[in-house]
Amino acid sequence: DGGITQSPKYLFRKEGQNVTLSCEQNLNHDAMYWYRQDPGQGLRLIYYSQIVNDFQKGDIAEGYSVSREKKESFPLTVTSAQKNPTAFYLCASSISPGQIYGYTFGSGTRLTVV
Amino acid sequence: AQSVTQLGSHVSVSEGALVLLRCNYSSSVPPYLFWYVQYPNQGLQLLLKYTTGATLVKGINGFEAEFKKSETSFHLTKPSAHMSDAAEYFCAVSGEYGNKLVFGAGTILRVKS
Numbered sequence: 001d002g003g004i005t006q007s008p009k010y011l012f013r014k015e016g017q018n019v020t021l022s023c024e025q026n027l028n029h030d031a032m033y034w035y036r037q038d039p040g041q042g043l044r045l046i047y048y049s050q051i052v053n054d055f056q057k058g059d060i061a062e063g064y065s066v067s068r069e070k071k072e073s074f075p076l077t078v079t080s081a082q083k084n085p086t087a088f089y090l091c092a093s094s095i096s097p098g099q100i101y102g103y104t105f106g107s108g109t110r111l112t113v114v
Numbered sequence: 115a116q117s118v119t120q121l122g123s124h125v126s127v128s129e130g131a132l133v134l135l136r137c138n139y140s141s142s143v144p145p146y147l148f149w150y151v152q153y154p155n156q157g158l159q160l161l162l163k164y165t166t167g168a169t170l171v172k173g174i175n176g177f178e179a180e181f182k183k184s185e186t187s188f189h190l191t192k193p194s195a196h197m198s199d200a201a202e203y204f205c206a207v208s209g210e211y212g213n214k215l216v217f218g219a220g221t222i223l224r225v226k227s
Contacts, residue, residue, distance in 0.1 A: 004157075033214075040123065042204070042219035043158075090157055099208030099215060100165055102148050105157035 002027045006091050006106035012114050013078070013085065021076045021109045023091035030096040032074035033103065036060060037088040046089075049074055050096060078111065086113050116141045116207045118218035126224040133177075133192040135221050137205035140186060146208035147188040148215065149179055153201045161203075164188065175199070200225045 004025045013019045023032065034046040045058030049068040063082025068074055074093075078085045088110050092103040121136040139145055146165050150158040162173025169181040175198075179190045188205060202222045206215040 006157075040219070043217045045214065048214060088155075092158075099146050102160050102163055102206075103158075103215060105150075105159070107157045108155065110155065 004091060004093055004104055004106035006089075006109050008109060009107070011109055011111045013111060014114060016080045018077055018079050019111065021078070021089055021091075021111070023074045023076065023106060024072055025074075025093045025104075025106075026072060027093055027104060028071070029093035029104070030071070031094045032068070033092045033094075034058075034064075034066065034074070034076045035090045035092065037090060037108075043090065046076065085111055087111060116145070116216045118205050118207050118216055120203075120205050120218035120221050122221055123219065124222045124224065126226060127195045128226050129197055130194050133190070133195045133199065133223065135190040135203050135205075135223065137179075137188045137190065137218060138186055139188060139205070139207040141207055143208075147179075147181060148206040149173065149177070149188075149190050150204045150206065150217075151175075151201050152204065152220075158204060161190070195223075195225045197225050197227065199223060 007022045031050045033048040035043040044060050046064050047066040049055035055068050065077045090108050091106040094103045095101045117140045119138045148163045149161040151161050152158045162171045164171045164181045172178045177192045202220045204220045205218040
């Protein structure tokens with residue numbers, strides 16, 4: 001079955017470490033997105049990519065980086081510059097244009113700083 | 115720019131009662147509107163969407179929503195709540211530029227037995 005796979009489900013990071021969250025889709029979708037979710041704050045857009053080798057900053061890109069070398073993959077790196085990384089991270093994809101068809105979401109990665 | 119307001123961060127209903135979750139939007143272009151549901155520690159799942167055509171949209175799990183242009187609203191309803199409906203619900207509107215959706219802050223639905 002087609003879908004989006006996020007891994008790992010749970011991730012623990014030490015202070016000062018970079019960590020990478022994986023997002024893979026087999027839906028043949030052009031666009032992919034990363035959101036951060038904190039209690040009571042809804043979804044905040046970190047980065048998005050509409051085509052391979054191109055991506056744009058969202059509303060809260062500081063302290064994060066992404067790459068889009070393949071259509072299927074859109075990994076997110078949480079760098080040591082992100083001062084408060086503990087959150088639930090959601091990856092999504094859409095057929096272009098996404099505003100007509102909506103997004104398909106992965107099951108999320110919960111990142112905790114220890 | 116597009117925006118979404120969900121009235122009430124928490125809504126509590128009794129099992130069997132009507133569910134009404136409110137969503138108002140602003141958009142400078144004809145909107146596409148969506149409702150998503152999120153269960154704890156899971157991703158978001160599409161409940162229903164309005165793009166064009168009939169303004170009353172039916173979705174999964176017995177939910178429906180009505181697009182009212184004059185009121186800029188897209189409220190979500192279900193005639194009879196079930197315990198399994200307890201979750202967080204997000205309303206979203208199509209973005210003005212590119213492919214991005216704009217999400218509301220979410221409403222947590224609690225169903226009491």
